[in-house]
Amino acid sequence: MISPYPAQYEYREVVKDGLAVFIRPIKPEDAPAFQDLFHTLSPTSVYYRFFSPLKSLSPSMLARFTQIDYDREVALVAFEENTSKERMLGAARVISDPDGRRAEFSIMVGDPWQGKGVGAKLLDKCLRIAKQRGVQTIWGIVLRENTQMIALGRKLGFKASRTDEPGELELTIDLRSVQFERLEKSKEIQSAA
Numbered sequence: 001m002i003s004p005y006p007a008q009y010e011y012r013e014v015v016k017d018g019l020a021v022f023i024r025p026i027k028p029e030d031a032p033a034f035q036d037l038f039h040t041l042s043p044t045s046v047y048y049r050f051f052s053p054l055k056s057l058s059p060s061m062l063a064r065f066t067q068i069d070y071d072r073e074v075a076l077v078a079f080e081e082n083t084s085k086e087r088m089l090g091a092a093r094v095i096s097d098p099d100g101r102r103a104e105f106s107i108m109v110g111d112p113w114q115g116k117g118v119g120a121k122l123l124d125k126c127l128r129i130a131k132q133r134g135v136q137t138i139w140g141i142v143l144r145e146n147t148q149m150i151a152l153g154r155k156l157g158f159k160a161s162r163t164d165e166p167g168e169l170e171l172t173i174d175l176r177s178v179q180f181e182r183l184e185k186s187k188e189i190q191s192a193a
Contacts, residue, residue, distance in 0.1 A: 003070040009129060012081065015117035020081035021089060023125060025070065030077060031062045033088040040110035048146040049108050065091070072096050074129045078118050089113040092122035094130045094138060103130055105140040105171075107149070120152055127156065131175040139172045141165075 010024040026034075038046075038057050046054050057065070068075050075093035079086055090109035097103065105126065109119040130138060142149045142160075144167050150160055157178055158171040 006070050009074075009076065009125070011125075013121050015121060017116060019113070019116055019118070021078040021118060021121070022081050023076055023078050023121060026066055026068060026075040026077045026091065026093075028063075028067045030088065031066045033079075033086065034066055034077075034091065035062060037088040037091065037108065037110050040112055041108070042111050045108075045111055045114075048143055048149065049106070051141075051143070065093075068093075074126045074133075076122050076125055078122055090118045090122055092119065092126050094126045094135070096130075096133075096135055100134055102137045102139065103135045105138050107152075114148065120155065123152070124156060127173070127175065127178070128180050131178065131180065136176050137172060137174055139170055142169050142171055143167060144169055 005027065006025050010022070012020065012022050014020050035057055041049070043053060065075070073093060073095045075091065077091045078089045080089055088110075090107070090113060092105065092107040094103045094105045105123065107119050107123050109122075127138060138158075140153075141163065142153070144150075150169065150171070153160065153171040153173075156173070158173045160169045160171055163170050
């Protein structure tokens with residue numbers, strides 16, 4: 001049985017430079033926008049995300065990224081608001097192990113929007129949803145030279161540790177020890193500021 005689209009995870013946010021974004025779970029029909037997002041990545045960004053040089057995403061990769069099991073995965077995308085053309089700026093996902101206790105994260109933000117807080121908002125929301133669902137530990141492998149991702153991970157509370165592979169770090173966060181303030185409360189504070 002396929003789970004219904006989780007509309008409760010849709011929300012609007014304003015990030016750095018006044019950029020208004022609409023964040024929501026990914027849908028199968030987002031495949032063309034996801035492919036367009038991929039094409040905004042520099043070769044370095046592609047390598048940091050996929051650990052290999054890719055020129056494009058194959059149809060099977062696109063399907064895997066956009067046709068998800070909403071019960072086992074959290075996959076959120078950010079679209080730019082107030083533009084005539086719908087444009088995806090970034091995507092983040094958390095995929096749970098079968099037992100639901102551990103999950104792996106990944107994140108991809110188009111080069112023009114890196115450093116604006118899009119990735120931080122996406123990953124933060126994914127972590128909140130994962131914690132609500134009972135996930136205890138989130139982890140991901142990051143290349144050591146990907147200093148932006150390492151800094152973002154640390155900002156969100158991840159710990160970095162060495163792996164057996166030279167040049168890689170594992171970022172982990174124990175969600176049981178993380179106290180998220182309620183999202184609605186933080187939005188009220190921001191709107192009052």
